[in-house]
Amino acid sequence: MGNSTYALDQNRAPIHEALEQFRRIRVVPFDVPGHKRGRGNPELTAFLGHQCVGVDVNSMKPLDNLCHPVSVIREAEQLAADAFGAAQAFLMVGGTTSAVQSMVLTACKRGDEIILPRNVHRSVINALVLCGAVPVYINPEVDTRLGISLGMKREQVAKAIAEHPRAVAVLVNNPTYYGICSDLREIVRMVHAAGMLCLVDEAHGTHFYFGENFPVSAMAAGADMAAVSMHKSGGSLTQSSFLLTGPNVHAGYVRQIINLAQTTSGSYLLMSSLDISRRNLALRGRKVFEQVRLLAEYARSEINLIGGYDAFGQELVDGDAIYAFDPTKLSIHTRDIGLAGIEVYDILRDDYDIQIEFGDIGNILAYLSIGDRVQEVERLVSALAEIRRRFQRDPSGMLSQEYIDPEVVATPQEAFYAEKVSLPLRETEGRICSEFVMCYPPGIPILAPGEKITREILNYIEYAKAKGCSMTGPEDPNIEQLNVLQ
CATH class of the missing domain: 3.90.1150.10 (Aspartate Aminotransferase, domain 1)
Incomplete structure (x- = not known):
């Protein structure tokens, strides 16, 4: 711990305070960034303002270092952990994507099984591409009238755990993009009884930590790790997020995992926004x-x-x-x-x-x-x-299904790095996809690497394109070709 006067006083914002102090002493900058408090880039300064570019600074002793925090960033993390009821909080400047990937990479290594719903954000499957873990998908039930996928049933989770006793973790969405939650407390109990970790994608659940009239938060339910999008409902700047961990997760190892991919030049604009926004939520x-x-x-x-x-x-x-x-x-x-x-x-x-x-x-x-x-x-x-x-017009003939159960043939990593060939969309039926296709937002893959391409999926892609959905993922920006395994 740095200065003990900060100890868990939610009125404090240590990173913000350090930046204000730094601004007052007017240090001469012979370090990066090269715009030198905005002087070297007047158009940028005119656009963002002196207040903003003046604190776009590099790590230095008075301001701590995100990769190895020992003072003001460490204190900001401890205040965040206290505010969210976690054992440890990590400031993330690569968005909740990097928080989600850090959770998966902490829990899984090559060949490990991880149980998860298929309606996860692409960041989860991206992490499987990186580490080589094997997904065990629980296909969520679908509300056919609304055309949306639901949460995970308790019996589905119990069955997956029984059938895959060597799995290392279970990942849960809390909530889904549409606001639907699974029975998180009971899932955590089952997962821990099986000796596995419970990881929670809480990108859309920041507010669960601040109110009585909301579903249970991951930390309150006893989960091991949670990725929390402060920039969504929490008010911080875009791309800033928290990774929360429970008492049974080795925080030093998590830090090492985060440092594998997160920038060594953490943005003080993003970090101070997390600090100030945490204070705002803790107080109000x-x-x-x-x-x-x-x-x-x-x-x-x-x-x-x-x-x-x-x-x-x-x-x-x-x-x-x-x-x-x-x-x-x-x-x-x-x-x-x-x-x-x-x-x-x-x-x-x-x-x-x-x-x-x-x-x-x-x-x-x-x-x-x-x-x-x-x-x-x-x-x-x-x-x-x-x-x-x-x-308003006649709804007959409209597609209703948002979610189509995939058939997984290869792991995401195997399929992503395999020898592949590019084919016109309609010629890919029956082949194994080697890339992602999704509407963004929400960024839940229609197809992920290693999944079989069916006529139903192709119909959905063409329908979504025709209706004007913003399709992302494939190498071909027009989504007229798809990469498939040779």
Whole structure:
């Protein structure tokens, strides 16, 4: 521990304080970055402001070092661990992607089995490409009316653990992009009873740590590691995140894993944003997230009065595959008005200047968080009412299924690095894919390396492309060719 006066006082923001002190003493910079507090790049300074570029600085003794923190960064991590109820917190400047990958790489090495739902973010499968671990997928149940994949059932997890007793870890989404949670406490109990680690992708669950009216957080449920997207609902700058660990994880080893890939030039803009945002949530998070919850409930009730839309929520909860629902998630089913979610997404942006988080083939997600106000929600509600009036059409013939069970033939690493050939999309049926295909956001692969390409999957890709989904992943930017195993 550095200066003990910082000890767990959530009013402090040690990185922010050190940067303010550094700004005051006006050190002459003969170090990087080369813009030298903005003087060397006046256009950048004009755009971002002196306040910002003046603290875009390099690691130095007074400011600590992200790779091996011993003072202000270490203190910021301890305050974050305290605020989130974790044994250890790590500041991540490579987004929640790097936090998720660090979890998987900590738990798994080449050949190890890891149990996970298939509707994971691509960062999880990317980690399997890097380390050579073997995925054991639990295919989530699907709500066929909404076309969305659900959580993991307790019996599915128990069955996977029984059938794969040598697996090293189980990974859980808490919540999914749509706000759906599995029975995390019971899953943690089963996983620990089997001697495995429980890893939690909590990219969309930062607020679970700050309020009584939310599903259980990973750390409160006793999970071993959790990746928390502070920049999503927590208010920090884009690309900043926390990796949380429980008491039975070796923090020194986790740090080594993080340092394999994370930059040695940690951004003080990102780190100070984590520090200040953690302080804000520790001091005011319960109050602000309760306001977000109430705003989302209001939005749901208003949207459901329009007719044709289904702003779904707590009524879905069944105590198993939908064990709990995140009440801040404003997910809206659009297919009953004859429009794909991505079509409503495009109309909202192009005609109404409203940018929502994403649209897929059946739903849209309006992301509500600490910066939203009731007047913006009312603008969204009135726009949706007008879209229904202007664009509603017969929904027959629309695709409904968001999630298609994959057939896994090879590990992600084997398939990604294998000899491959590029074929036109329709000629790939029956072949083994060697790359990713996904709509982004949410970044959940339709196809991942090592999976068999079926006609159903090809139909889905072509339908999503035609409706205007932003498709990413393949080498071919137009997604007319796919790489398959030779």
